[in-house]
Amino acid sequence: MSSKRFRTGRRAGAYRRPRPAYDSFVLYDVAWHARMSHVLSGALGIWGVAGTIGPDPEDANGFLIAPRTGPEIRVCHDASAGWAVTLRDPASGEEVGLGQHPGLPGLLRRLREELAPDAPAGRLVVGAQQMLGRDAGGR
Amino acid sequence: MAAVPVSVITGFLGSGKTTLLASLLRDPALARTAVIVNEFGEVGLDHLLVEASDEEIVLLDSGCVCCSVRGDLVRTAGSLLARRAAGAIAPFDRIVIETTGLADPAPILHALMTDPGIADSLYLESVIATVDAAAGVATLDAHPESVKQAAIADRIVVTKTDLGDPAANGLAERLHALNPAAPKLTAVHGAIDASRLFGGGMYDAQGSDVRRWLAAEAVPHDPVDHGHDHAAGRHDGAVTSFCLRRSTPLRAVTLTLFLQVLAEHCGARLLRLKGLVDVLESPGRPAVIHGVQHVFHPPVWLDAWPDEDRTTRIVVIALGLDPLWLKALLDALDVEVAALQMRATTDAGVLSTRKE
Numbered sequence: 001m002s003s004k005r006f007r008t009g010r011r012a013g014a015y016r017r018p019r020p021a022y023d024s025f026v027l028y029d030v031a032w033h034a035r036m037s038h039v040l041s042g043a044l045g046i047w048g049v050a051g052t053i054g055p056d057p058e059d060a061n062g063f064l065i066a067p068r069t070g071p072e073i074r075v076c077h078d079a080s081a082g083w084a085v086t087l088r089d090p091a092s093g094e095e096v097g098l099g100q101h102p103g104l105p106g107l108l109r110r111l112r113e114e115l116a117p118d119a120p121a122g123r124l125v126v127g128a129q130q131m132l133g134r135d136a137g138g139r
Numbered sequence: 140m141a142a143v144p145v146s147v148i149t150g151f152l153g154s155g156k157t158t159l160l161a162s163l164l165r166d167p168a169l170a171r172t173a174v175i176v177n178e179f180g181e182v183g184l185d186h187l188l189v190e191a192s193d194e195e196i197v198l199l200d201s202g203c204v205c206c207s208v209r210g211d212l213v214r215t216a217g218s219l220l221a222r223r224a225a226g227a228i229a230p231f232d233r234i235v236i237e238t239t240g241l242a243d244p245a246p247i248l249h250a251l252m253t254d255p256g257i258a259d260s261l262y263l264e265s266v267i268a269t270v271d272a273a274a275g276v277a278t279l280d281a282h283p284e285s286v287k288q289a290a291i292a293d294r295i296v297v298t299k300t301d302l303g304d305p306a307a308n309g310l311a312e313r314l315h316a317l318n319p320a321a322p323k324l325t326a327v328h329g330a331i332d333a334s335r336l337f338g339g340g341m342y343d344a345q346g347s348d349v350r351r352w353l354a355a356e357a358v359p360h361d362p363v364d365h366g367h368d369h370a371a372g373r374h375d376g377a378v379t380s381f382c383l384r385r386s387t388p389l390r391a392v393t394l395t396l397f398l399q400v401l402a403e404h405c406g407a408r409l410l411r412l413k414g415l416v417d418v419l420e421s422p423g424r425p426a427v428i429h430g431v432q433h434v435f436h437p438p439v440w441l442d443a444w445p446d447e448d449r450t451t452r453i454v455v456i457a458l459g460l461d462p463l464w465l466k467a468l469l470d471a472l473d474v475e476v477a478a479l480q481m482r483a484t485t486d487a488g489v490l491s492t493r494k495e
Contacts, residue, residue: 035470035471042464042468046404046408103475105399105472122433123402125249126437128255129254129261130258
């Protein structure tokens with residue numbers, strides 16, 4: 001996984017990436033698209049980013065995130081490689097790769113860093129204190 | 140020595156916390172109680188209203204900035220325990236912490252949950268919030284702190300019911316919508332049966348304790364159960380209470396990632412999360428989870444399900460979080476983890492075949 005920016009050398013609309021509707025492990029069905037779209041749009045709301053989520057016209061397993069201000073971001077899922085994140089310059093159409101993330105947690109982190117760098121970011125803390133008042137053998 | 144239960148009494152300014160505490164301390168059942176008072180202002184006064192020996196009341200006067208209170212609180216609790224062990228103060232079986240009226244109780248809970256120095260000696264039993272029957276609705280409207288205090292509580296005590304009728308003025312309905320799982324008690328001039336107020340923690344891993352603690356039945360559920368569905372919530376401003384239900388087991392990795400994503404992106408919005416989770420890798424032994432914002436207890440693994448209901452139930456009280464979003468996130472993570480695990484298993488099988 002890399003979060004460094006890199007030029008992809010391609011322009012929007014240059015080609016349409018062929019995608020199978022499923023691979024051996026992931027079924028890219030209507031439910032998958034609806035679920036992912038909901039996750040991404042909900043995340044925008046949590047970060048306080050105004051914008052829309054739509055299907056990526058160039059990638060059957062991708063989404064186009066269009067914030068009200070700033071460049072669009074394409075996120076595309078490949079079952080074997082995870083999520084590819086690409087920034088698209090609205091003027092030139094040139095794309096800049098923002099990295100590949102094997103899972104949804106990494107994708108969401110990358111999107112927050114790009115779209116809402118000032119949004120609060122915490123981390124899970126598992127405390128030292130047990131929940132039980134006395135040991136019932138369940139610890 | 141058994142761990143000492145700690146209860147936190149919170150509530151907005153003038154809601155009757157100190158009156159309640161003073162009344163409780165007169166109850167013989169709570170004679171062996173140490174009190175930590177966190178006051179706001181240059182001169183703390185509330186502790187003067189609480190009748191108890193000086194050595195049993197410790198004043199935290201570092202103000203209402205919760206983060207600065209954390210260190211003081213841990214030091215004070217540690218000092219109380221050390222003095223008790225040395226016989227320097229009267230022995231106590233319980234600690235009650237009274238927060239300032241302006242305090243967000245979450246950092247205080249975090250301090251109790253995370254500090255390794257006191258983790259073995261104390262355990263967080265319950266959070267009690269006082270709400271003024273007469274002024275409660277106006278306070279909830281005007282002060283987000285009071286909403287959070289009521290939403291995070293295990294028990295809500297409606298005070299001054301001689302001055303206002305919570306059913307008639309809408310307070311009862313508001314409190315139920317804010318925190319449906321918390322029992323609502325009443326107290327006039329602080330008078331209340333202490334046995335109904337304390338003992339709200341999960342003492343052991345027996346069924347009745349877990350069921351009472353989780354109180355998932357009290358939280359509104361989606362009338363249409365699609366097998367692993369969310370429960371629709373109620374709203375008080377931005378506060379939502381809901382129960383995520385899931386009839387299929389959850390992978391342990393999914394659960395971990397779910398909590399990590401919540402903590403990372405919406406920790407401050409997550410007022411409280413309690414759950415009984417059917418974990419795929421632990422059949423018949425559900426996990427109990429509990430978090431306040433981004434801080435969680437280590438999970439407790441039960442020896443058996445507490446009742447006939449074997450579904451995962453995750454009760455969430457949150458500020459401005461959409462239950463459907465949480466459900467979509469959980470499902471998306473589980474699909475992703477399942478795919479990765481299936482791929483890893485298949486790859487391992489291929490490698491094994493090649494070696495042969």
